[in-house]
Amino acid sequence: MAYDDQNIFAKILRGEIPNDTVYEDEYVLAFKDIFPQAPVHVLVIPKGAYISLDDFSANASDVEISAFFRAVGSIARDLGLVDSGYRILANHGANGGQEVPHFHVHIAGGRRLGRMIQPG
Ligand code: 5GP
Numbered sequence: 001m002a003y004d005d006q007n008i009f010a011k012i013l014r015g016e017i018p019n020d021t022v023y024e025d026e027y028v029l030a031f032k033d034i035f036p037q038a039p040v041h042v043l044v045i046p047k048g049a050y051i052s053l054d055d056f057s058a059n060a061s062d063v064e065i066s067a068f069f070r071a072v073g074s075i076a077r078d079l080g081l082v083d084s085g086y087r088i089l090a091n092h093g094a095n096g097g098q099e100v101p102h103f104h105v106h107i108a109g110g111r112r113l114g115r116m117i118q119p120g
Contacts, residue, residue, distance in 0.1 A: 001101075003049045009102035013047060023075045027067035030075050030107075039110025040079055040086070044072050050103040052092040072105055081109040087116070 004010070011017045012031070019031035022042055033041040046068050050056040056065070076086050086109030091098040 001051060003051055003055075004101055005049065007100055007102050009043075009045050009100050009104065010049070013045070013102075023071060023078070025067070025071065027064055028071040030071065033106070038108040038113060040081060040108065042075060042079065042107045043104045044068070044075060044107060045102055045104045051101050052098060052103050053090045054092055056103045068105075072107065076107055076109070079107070079109070081107070084109060087113050 008017065012019045013029060019029075021029065021031050023030040023044075027047055028044060029047060030042050030044040033043050046056060046060065046064055048056075048060060048064055050060060056068075060068075072088060076082060076088075079086075086107055089106045089108070090096075090104065
């Protein structure tokens with residue numbers, strides 16, 4: 001499966017679609033989810049063109065991977081979520097329910113999030 005450069009997050013990275021940025025560096029962009037599922041719901045994406053965690057973990061450089069996961073932790077700290085707790089989540093493919101084919105991690109918090117996986 002090839003990376004689709006017309007996906008919505010690719011358009012956000014090119015500045016073709018606006019976003020509510022909470023963090024940006026050379027490797028990473030983070031912005032508020034447009035349909036938040038919790039009081040805090042941020043998406044963290046690499047700037048490189050990776051379809052999902054499968055692609056990212058197999059093909060991204062060590063620098064990209066470390067920059068990405070350091071940013072996830074740093075953003076959660078900056079959002080004030082460490083003491084109250086938060087969840088990170090990354091969907092891959094159909095069973096994972098991935099909607100946007102550009103790797104992203106959800107950071108959610110601000111309330112009790114309940115069970116990790118909904119029944120059936
Ligand atoms: P997935 O199901 O692929 O893990 O999650 C995709 C997420 O992207 C969803 O939570 C959805 O609300 C969010 N999303 C989809 N389109 C946009 C958009 O144009 N802007 C922002 N900020 N979030 C979006």
